[in-house]
Amino acid sequence: MLAIYKKEMRTYFTSIVGYLFLAFFLALIGLYFYAQNLYSGSPNFGYALGGVMMFFILLVPMVTMRIMAEENKQKTDQLLYTSPISVTRIILGKYFSILSMFGIVMLVTCVYPPVMAQYGTINFKQSYACILAFFLMGAAYMAIGLFISALTESQAFAAIMTFVVVIISVFASQIAVLLPTDAKTAWLIFSVLLLGIAGISYVVMHNITVSILIAFLMELALFILYQAKPEALDGAVLNVFGWFSISDRFTDFVYGEFAVSAVVYYVSYCVLFVFLTIQAVKKRRWS
Amino acid sequence: MIEVKDLVKKYGEHVAVDHLNFTVEKGQILGFLGPNGAGKSTTMNMLTGYISMTGGSVTINGFDIYEEPEEAKKAIGYLPELPPVYPDMTVREYLKFVMDIKKVPRGQRAAMLADIMARTQVTDVADRLIRHLSKGYRQRVGLAQAIVGYPEVIILDEPTVGLDPMQIIEIRDLIKELAKKHTVIISSHILSEISEVCDTVMIINKGKLVVMDSVENLPKHLERSISLKLVVRGEEGQIRTALGSVDRIEKLTFEPAEEDGLLAVSIGTRERADVREEVFYALAAAKCPIYGMTVDNLSLEDIFLEMTKGDEGAQEQVQNFTIDGEEE
Numbered sequence: 001m002l003a004i005y006k007k008e009m010r011t012y013f014t015s016i017v018g019y020l021f022l023a024f025f026l027a028l029i030g031l032y033f034y035a036q037n038l039y040s041g042s043p044n045f046g047y048a049l050g051g052v053m054m055f056f057i058l059l060v061p062m063v064t065m066r067i068m069a070e071e072n073k074q075k076t077d078q079l080l081y082t083s084p085i086s087v088t089r090i091i092l093g094k095y096f097s098i099l100s101m102f103g104i105v106m107l108v109t110c111v112y113p114p115v116m117a118q119y120g121t122i123n124f125k126q127s128y129a130c131i132l133a134f135f136l137m138g139a140a141y142m143a144i145g146l147f148i149s150a151l152t153e154s155q156a157f158a159a160i161m162t163f164v165v166v167i168i169s170v171f172a173s174q175i176a177v178l179l180p181t182d183a184k185t186a187w188l189i190f191s192v193l194l195l196g197i198a199g200i201s202y203v204v205m206h207n208i209t210v211s212i213l214i215a216f217l218m219e220l221a222l223f224i225l226y227q228a229k230p231e232a233l234d235g236a237v238l239n240v241f242g243w244f245s246i247s248d249r250f251t252d253f254v255y256g257e258f259a260v261s262a263v264v265y266y267v268s269y270c271v272l273f274v275f276l277t278i279q280a281v282k283k284r285r286w287s
Numbered sequence: 288m289i290e291v292k293d294l295v296k297k298y299g300e301h302v303a304v305d306h307l308n309f310t311v312e313k314g315q316i317l318g319f320l321g322p323n324g325a326g327k328s329t330t331m332n333m334l335t336g337y338i339s340m341t342g343g344s345v346t347i348n349g350f351d352i353y354e355e356p357e358e359a360k361k362a363i364g365y366l367p368e369l370p371p372v373y374p375d376m377t378v379r380e381y382l383k384f385v386m387d388i389k390k391v392p393r394g395q396r397a398a399m400l401a402d403i404m405a406r407t408q409v410t411d412v413a414d415r416l417i418r419h420l421s422k423g424y425r426q427r428v429g430l431a432q433a434i435v436g437y438p439e440v441i442i443l444d445e446p447t448v449g450l451d452p453m454q455i456i457e458i459r460d461l462i463k464e465l466a467k468k469h470t471v472i473i474s475s476h477i478l479s480e481i482s483e484v485c486d487t488v489m490i491i492n493k494g495k496l497v498v499m500d501s502v503e504n505l506p507k508h509l510e511r512s513i514s515l516k517l518v519v520r521g522e523e524g525q526i527r528t529a530l531g532s533v534d535r536i537e538k539l540t541f542e543p544a545e546e547d548g549l550l551a552v553s554i555g556t557r558e559r560a561d562v563r564e565e566v567f568y569a570l571a572a573a574k575c576p577i578y579g580m581t582v583d584n585l586s587l588e589d590i591f592l593e594m595t596k597g598d599e600g601a602q603e604q605v606q607n608f609t610i611d612g613e614e615e
């Protein structure tokens with residue numbers, strides 16, 4: 001695991017991508033820190049981070065697109081998967097290298113609250129809770145990026161898919177608010193979502209029968225629910241979009257509350273997607 | 288050392304590898320021969336645990352590649368079709384990384400690195416980025432990677448592709464030297480290469496084992512009888528009568544030879560019998576002098592063509608196949 005980790009870190013720092021990621025990310029945080037905290041004089045560092053949050057759309061694909069796709073393309077995965085290291089260790093090594101890149105940014109960011117303290121009283125506890133939550137949120141997005149990269153040989157495809165998924169997640173709650181809340185719309189939207197899930201299952205498993213079966217069973221269940229108990233679907237869209245909204249959870253921290261549930265939520269996201277990545281890699285070699 | 292039982296790989300309906308069974312003993316060099324698409328690479332990928340099998344089992348050194356992959360993989364060095372190298376590393380960095388993932392003890396690393404680089408002759412490019420190396424050098428780096436940790440089993444998928452004739456000879460010598468201490472499996476569609484290096488040959492076609500035996504024994508598996516080619520002076524009828532007295536001759540064909548008054552005679556015998564002496568005395572008695580006699584020795588090409596005969600798809604492949612062999 002350490003060998004893979006070291007190799008990935010070296011790759012980040014021998015190519016321009018690693019430096020670009022660090023520079024771009026730090027510049028954004030600096031800019032928002034200046035605008036929100038220094039210029040506007042707010043003592044809440046969470047505002048600055050909240051502004052940077054939407055740039056995950058670009059930053060996450062930047063750091064994750066290469067991580068698995070390039071190995072698949074260069075066939076260097078043959079070296080990794082025929083060496084005496086388990087798939088789990090390979091994936092964890094890679095994921096930790098992504099987290100380290102992000103961790104470097106967050107470590108530098110830890111300097112900001114003391115800087116702010118020079119100009120007035122600030123709540124250190126809350127500031128650092130925000131930084132921690134921001135790190136966990138990023139880690140969750142990056143686990144998704146890792147997973148998407150493992151599904152393909154093309155960095156470009158991985159980047160675009162990650163971009164789309166992160167954008168949907170970032171704006172999930174805003175989009176959901178705009179949608180009608182009646183049961184019929186909910187039924188339609190969920191049907192589309194189910195198709196999406198079936199599509200992903202096909203990409204992962206390459207088994208069209210299973211995917212069609214999954215889509216059919218879920219759609220059937222949804223239809224029965226819609227016919228039998230339409231009121232259950234009222235406002236359900238908002239709730240479901242809420243579950244997927246990684247960014248929303250961060251707001252609690254900005255307003256000074258240490259939301260343990262959000263921490264659990266982020267960590268589960270990371271674990272889930274790292275697990276899915278391991279399964280996808282195993283499955284790929286299995287098909 | 289390596290035990291393969293009932294190995295099957297299916298891609299949907301397509302059967303890529305069809306119930307392969309074989310064992311390789313320690314110190315053997317096994318040549319894996321087959322036309323393109325015969326399932327050579329698929330089999331190798333399964334032996335090394337890169338892809339899974341649909342059925343059957345592979346045991347390396349007593350460890351099942353599926354049940355105890357880490358133990359089994361420790362004993363394997365693998366050079367796939369494309370050398371699995373990272374373009375943005377130098378050769379030295381790359382080999383150090385391979386040592387890392389193969390868990391070579393720290394104390395042995397420096398010596399091993401120097402030895403492997405010297406053996407595969409990449410020392411002079413050790414600090415160049417792999418991106419900038421030629422195909423031949425990349426192949427050698429790939430080979431160096433496969434022998435890192437001196438694994439007991441070395442599996443090489445078409446190791447000499449892309450090398451110039453001088454390098455091919457060097458790599459062959461290296462493989463022969465490796466075989467003294469290691470078990471080696473090489474795949475190739477170049478026949479001369481296999482006959483040069485290997486002591487056992489395994490021919491597969493369409494995922495099925497056609498034959499597996501030592502290079503010398505292969506002709507025995509042929510249905511075709513051995514044949515003699517003669518150049519004789521005399522009349523066809525005369526020769527035919529003279530040879531009629533020799534047992535075990537099955538087939539006689541006559542053609543005019545290049546020189547006037549001479550006949551080219553080919554003799555097919557039953558049960559691979561050697562009838563050279565009988566033929567000599569018979570023709571001498573009939574006063575038909577023999578101007579030349581050669582045993583029609585079958586090359587691996589002939590054997591291969593023979594073995595995969597009766598299969599139109601394979602026949603086409605075989606055409607390319609011999610041409611490839613001749614290019615060598």
